[in-house]
Amino acid sequence: MLEKLKTSLINSPVIKRGEYNYFIHPISDGVPSIDPHMVEEIAEYILQITDIKKVDTILTIEAMGIPVANALSLKTGIPLTIVRKRPYFLEGEVELSQSTGYSKGALYINGLKRGDRVIIVDDVISTGGTLIALVKALKTMGVEILDVISVIGRGTGYLQLNEVGVEPKILVTIDVSEKGVEIKNVFGNE
Numbered sequence: 001m002l003e004k005l006k007t008s009l010i011n012s013p014v015i016k017r018g019e020y021n022y023f024i025h026p027i028s029d030g031v032p033s034i035d036p037h038m039v040e041e042i043a044e045y046i047l048q049i050t051d052i053k054k055v056d057t058i059l060t061i062e063a064m065g066i067p068v069a070n071a072l073s074l075k076t077g078i079p080l081t082i083v084r085k086r087p088y089f090l091e092g093e094v095e096l097s098q099s100t101g102y103s104k105g106a107l108y109i110n111g112l113k114r115g116d117r118v119i120i121v122d123d124v125i126s127t128g129g130t131l132i133a134l135v136k137a138l139k140t141m142g143v144e145i146l147d148v149i150s151v152i153g154r155g156t157g158y159l160q161l162n163e164v165g166v167e168p169k170i171l172v173t174i175d176v177s178e179k180g181v182e183i184k185n186v187f188g189n190e
């Protein structure tokens with residue numbers, strides 16, 4: 001189960017971004033290269049744990065949510081909407097603030113309307129800052145969130161999402177230290 005993902009995570013290098021121990025992995029960074037068989041493994045797993053038939057749009061966040069979300073879109077024929085880091089100034093565009101353990105910036109939602117049913121798919125959840133801000137904005141817009149799925153979760157930041165009424169599905173939960181990456185849990189093995 002998720003063997004390619006687990007093996008590659010254990011072998012991830014860790015660098016410092018300020019005080020933050022940042023792991024580097026193909027799915028979350030695109031380097032050195034993304035194994036399409038790993039993306040396939042992940043997409044197939046996600047399709048087993050979510051009710052995709054009810055979904056109008058697969059929603060992801062630029063940049064590194066895109067490979068897995070796009071695989072899901074191709075497999076299902078369900079459209080993909082990308083929350084971008086740049087504005088388009090279109091009518092109805094919604095701006096929100098993103099804060100991670102190592103960066104701050106703005107995100108912009110376009111292409112969604114009240115009543116749309118989405119699943120959110122992202123590569124990593126760490127502090128939870130990005131997904132909390134996104135979930136709050138979507139709720140204000142009247143968008144229905146059917147599932148929040150992250151391929152990788154590090155630490156306990158995902159628990160913050162409970163505050164906005166969301167229990168994310170995290171495929172592999174890890175701990176990251178200067179020494180490297182350790183696997184803590186695989187979704188479905190709790």
Ligand SMILES: O=P(O)(O)OC[C@H]1O[C@H](OP(=O)(O)OP(=O)(O)O)[C@H](O)[C@@H]1O
Nearest residue numbers: 062063064100101125126127128129130
């Ligand atoms: O839980 P958090 O602490 O908010 O961190 C998670 C976010 O960090 C990464 O995005 P990043 O902004 O680094 O962008 P990228 O996908 O372009 O690398 C990742 O794709 C998540 O969106």
Ligand SMILES: Nc1nc2[nH]cnc2c(=O)[nH]1
Nearest residue numbers: 021022023024028124126
């Ligand atoms: N690649 C990568 N993406 C992240 N997003 C949030 N934290 C991390 C991290 O440690 N590594």
